[in-house]
């Protein structure tokens with residue numbers, strides 16, 4: 316049954332919260348832990364649906380993964396050449412990260428595998444990974460000449476590549492690097508702007524030599540991974556909903572604890588600060604090769620700004636909620652260079668333009684972004700998430716500032732990345 320949620324205006328957000336573990340790092344912990352030799356203990360693992368798809372896929376390839384407690388995994392890795400042919404199709408659900416990274420990994424195995432996903436994932440572009448992997452000798456077939464899943468992968472001996480990616484995408488970069496682990500020679504990926512570097516950091520954590528340089532990254536094939544414990548920080552993409560909520564709702568003061576602030580991910584903090592948002596980083600520290608801090612957020616009078624260039628990949632999943640901040644800011648916000656938003660779980664430019672216009676906000680869209688006119692007041696109404704977790708949660712945050720109740724339809728998708736979102740929102744809103 317399709318679920319919905321009704322959200323009313325808030326008189327302030329107060330208290331301390333901890334958001335669930337980082338989705339990108341959680342995926343990689345399962346993948347790299349499964350390839351490592353030895354036992355990897357993960358804590359802070361995100362038990363969202365996307366990550367559970369990754370766990371299921373590795374179990375289907377013979378890896379023993381125990382879940383002794385909430386957010387805990389024990390992965391019994393047997394080395395880079397230990398995976399077994401899965402007996403059935405691997406279902407990646409809604410998760411772009413799962414299907415794209417696993418395609419790179421499976422391209423170099425000595426077995427056959429098929430990857431698919433839900434109705435949203437089967438519409439997302441796969442040619443962006445199929446093309447560079449084919450250049451390494453991979454045999455991958457998919458619908459419409461390899462553009463769309465299901466993808467059928469006939470594992471091959473791969474050769475190293477030097478690939479110039481046309482998009483700043485960590486999924487493309489990581490897929491090619493994972494294939495590169497199985498290739499003869501040194502694989503290099505160049506990208507137009509630096510995308511999130513969790514793969515590079517975690518591979519190093521597991522003892523792989525990875526060289527990052529201005530414009531790209533390279534690694535030599537044939538390296539082994541050695542198991543090491545991992546602590547997953549809170550997901551900045553999940554924290555972003557509460558950052559914006561704390562800024563736009565008057566009389567708010569919120570401490571969001573234990574948030575990953577990797578420089579390739581913290582564009583949302585820089586953008587919101589540029590909008591005059593009060594966000595203070597306290598207790599900065601490092602956890603398993605990733606920087607972490609607590610974020611103190613206070614209600615602020617936001618102002619419109621221009622956003623584009625290298626800030627875009629550093630905040631790519633946060634644009635739906637950044638557009639909510641823009642709707643509550645004084646003046647105009649222009650978002651450019653963000654065409655990638657059109658190929659996420661939904662077309663997030665079109666979806667947010669729809670949502671914000673229901674709230675009474677004036678939005679114009681462009682192929683690569685949108686212009687949002689800040690509004691004095693938001694109005695209530697009925698919106699639909701289109702099955703996209705980030706659209707559902709962004710709508711909920713806008714509703715905290717609306718004059719009337721907001722009904723959000725199709726809200727079960729929040730379990731993709733933030734299973735306790737509604738409960739947490741309830742605990743901090745006055």
Ligand SMILES: O=C(O)C1=C[C@@H](OP(=O)(O)O)[C@@H](O)[C@H](O)C1
Nearest residue numbers: 339412483484485486487631632
């Ligand atoms: O590598 C990752 O974990 C991710 C990379 C990004 O996608 P792209 O690589 O398509 O930019 C991001 O949108 C996604 O949520 C997670």
Ligand SMILES: C=C(OP(=O)(O)O)C(=O)O
Nearest residue numbers: 409410411412632659660
């Ligand atoms: C785009 C996202 O994830 P993925 O690409 O892994 O589906 C997201 O979480 O916003």
